[in-house]
Amino acid sequence: MTKSSAGGTAATTASPAVRSGRGGRPRASSRRTLEDAAGELFLEQGYARTTIDQIAQRAGVGRNTFFNYFATKSDLLWLDVDDTLRALPEVLATVPAGLAPSAALREALLGLAVRHPHRGIPLALSQREAIGAEAEFRASGLERFLGVAAELGTFLAARSGRAPGDPLVRAASSAAVAALVSGAADWALTGVERGALADAVRDAVDPVCRGYALALDAAPAATR
Amino acid sequence: MTKSSAGGTAATTASPAVRSGRGGRPRASSRRTLEDAAGELFLEQGYARTTIDQIAQRAGVGRNTFFNYFATKSDLLWLDVDDTLRALPEVLATVPAGLAPSAALREALLGLAVRHPHRGIPLALSQREAIGAEAEFRASGLERFLGVAAELGTFLAARSGRAPGDPLVRAASSAAVAALVSGAADWALTGVERGALADAVRDAVDPVCRGYALALDAAPAATR
DNA sequence: CGAGTTTCGGTACTCAGTCCATAATGAGTC
DNA sequence: GACTCATTATGGACTGAGTACCGAAACTCG
Numbered sequence: 001m002t003k004s005s006a007g008g009t010a011a012t013t014a015s016p017a018v019r020s021g022r023g024g025r026p027r028a029s030s031r032r033t034l035e036d037a038a039g040e041l042f043l044e045q046g047y048a049r050t051t052i053d054q055i056a057q058r059a060g061v062g063r064n065t066f067f068n069y070f071a072t073k074s075d076l077l078w079l080d081v082d083d084t085l086r087a088l089p090e091v092l093a094t095v096p097a098g099l100a101p102s103a104a105l106r107e108a109l110l111g112l113a114v115r116h117p118h119r120g121i122p123l124a125l126s127q128r129e130a131i132g133a134e135a136e137f138r139a140s141g142l143e144r145f146l147g148v149a150a151e152l153g154t155f156l157a158a159r160s161g162r163a164p165g166d167p168l169v170r171a172a173s174s175a176a177v178a179a180l181v182s183g184a185a186d187w188a189l190t191g192v193e194r195g196a197l198a199d200a201v202r203d204a205v206d207p208v209c210r211g212y213a214l215a216l217d218a219a220p221a222a223t224r
Numbered sequence: 225m226t227k228s229s230a231g232g233t234a235a236t237t238a239s240p241a242v243r244s245g246r247g248g249r250p251r252a253s254s255r256r257t258l259e260d261a262a263g264e265l266f267l268e269q270g271y272a273r274t275t276i277d278q279i280a281q282r283a284g285v286g287r288n289t290f291f292n293y294f295a296t297k298s299d300l301l302w303l304d305v306d307d308t309l310r311a312l313p314e315v316l317a318t319v320p321a322g323l324a325p326s327a328a329l330r331e332a333l334l335g336l337a338v339r340h341p342h343r344g345i346p347l348a349l350s351q352r353e354a355i356g357a358e359a360e361f362r363a364s365g366l367e368r369f370l371g372v373a374a375e376l377g378t379f380l381a382a383r384s385g386r387a388p389g390d391p392l393v394r395a396a397s398s399a400a401v402a403a404l405v406s407g408a409a410d411w412a413l414t415g416v417e418r419g420a421l422a423d424a425v426r427d428a429v430d431p432v433c434r435g436y437a438l439a440l441d442a443a444p445a446a447t448r
Numbered sequence: 449c450g451a452g453t454t455t456c457g458g459t460a461c462t463c464a465g466t467c468c469a470t471a472a473t474g475a476g477t478c
Numbered sequence: 479g480a481c482t483c484a485t486t487a488t489g490g491a492c493t494g495a496g497t498a499c500c501g502a503a504a505c506t507c508g
Contacts, residue, residue, distance in 0.1 A: 024454025025504040051494065062457040142366030171406040171428035178402030182395040204395035211435020248485025249473040275463065286488040
């Protein structure tokens with residue numbers, strides 16, 4: 001209630017990606033500048049030893065301007081990922097209607113993976129020795145994880161004709177997202193020779209979808 | 225690196241549950257007192273509006289003493305859960321050796337569920353309207369989640385004759401733990417008429433184990 | 449040129465978590 | 479009992495993230 005997670009989606013970014021209403025003072029170049037400054041500083045000093053003041057200062061803006069663009073310091077660790085996650089509703093909408101629930105689930109996750117840019121690997125992972133932000137990275141990750149799982153849950157409920165709160169639906173979406181994340185992390189940690197993200201995700205997610213297919217694709221028990 | 229997660233296990237509590245070495249000043253009643261004080265205050269004012277100073281003050285101890293028992297304010301939200309998670313290594317050790325990897329995974333998770341006290345439901349869930357700490361609860365949850373997943377991963381690797389970092393193993397343990405958590409959360413949110421935790425967990429976890437059984441129980445590919 | 453709207457920047461504040469130095473309280477030893 | 483050692487309790491001071499508030503820029507629209 002206090003800080004982020006206002007929207008409900010995974011993305012925590014303070015300001016919308018696109019220019020908001022018309023009129024008003026135009027944004028300076030700030031956002032990109034801040035990202036770059038932060039990246040440099042993280043590499044130089046590590047995440048923990050870098051303060052928001054320093055980032056703002058190097059970017060040549062005031063401290064408050066930082067919070068105008070990012071709700072949290074840890075948002076900087078999820079730059080490209082948040083972009084992809086923001087696209088989830090769009091991805092869900094394009095999943096063909098005829099599919100069985102478990103297949104639709106699979107399709108949705110793969111759609112997300114396909115959309116993600118091949119170079120979009122969080123700094124915290126690609127440079128993790130230098131940055132040393134594993135702990136923060138993890139802690140800030142769950143919010144995103146749960147956001148996706150929840151969104152996927154309502155999608156899955158609709159596709160399977162079940163109630164949104166159905167335990168089976170929730171378990172399936174949680175497990176599937178966990179597999180997705182695990183696969184994506186493995187992919188990100190592989191060197192340059194890594195293949196397509198979608199392949200890694202498929203390997204990780206497929207078993208989950210198969211596992212839940214039996215229960216999920218059957219008609220829901222009328223009551224309960 | 226900065227704060228918690230030193231041990232590697234899920235439990236973040238600063239001080240060991242049992243009295244450490246012999247000698248030294250005896251602990252005051254503090255720990256339990258702190259827990260109670262925190263519980264009261266959370267119910268009265270909510271989590272966010274309760275400061276550590278207030279908790280310590282009501283418990284009649286100094287502020288630093290609080291950090292002697294808990295590494296983090298959010299640790300207070302996980303009291304009974306952390307106890308159960310701490311028992312994971314023990315649970316893993318008692319999983320029969322003959323089982324197939326996927327069955328062993330199932331057994332381990334159920335063992336954890338069986339061990340958990342029936343009343344041990346985090347305040348943040350049972351009183352969630354009054355406490356309003358969902359966000360904090362979530363954020364502090366991932367650390368525990370990942371701790372269990374990692375521990376389970378090495379267990380699973382050993383049982384299946386695979387490398388500890390094997391993507392399949394990691395995906396399986398992540399997905400299984402996610403299902404476990406999902407099931408446990410549903411169980412916790414059910415009213416008094418809830419049955420055994422183990423039943424809820426079984427329903428959630430079974431499909432995952434079945435899904436990975438095919439790949440996991442087969443002999444690992446020699447190379448790679 | 450206003451009027452409205454948005455961003456920018458500074459000051460001041462709260463509070464979690466850390467560090468350090470110092471007492472208090474016991475056990476074990478001689 | 480006196481002394482040492484280990485452990486816990488406590489107080490003071492500090493860092494840094496996140497919030498709130500206010501006034502000043504900068505731009506659009508009428």
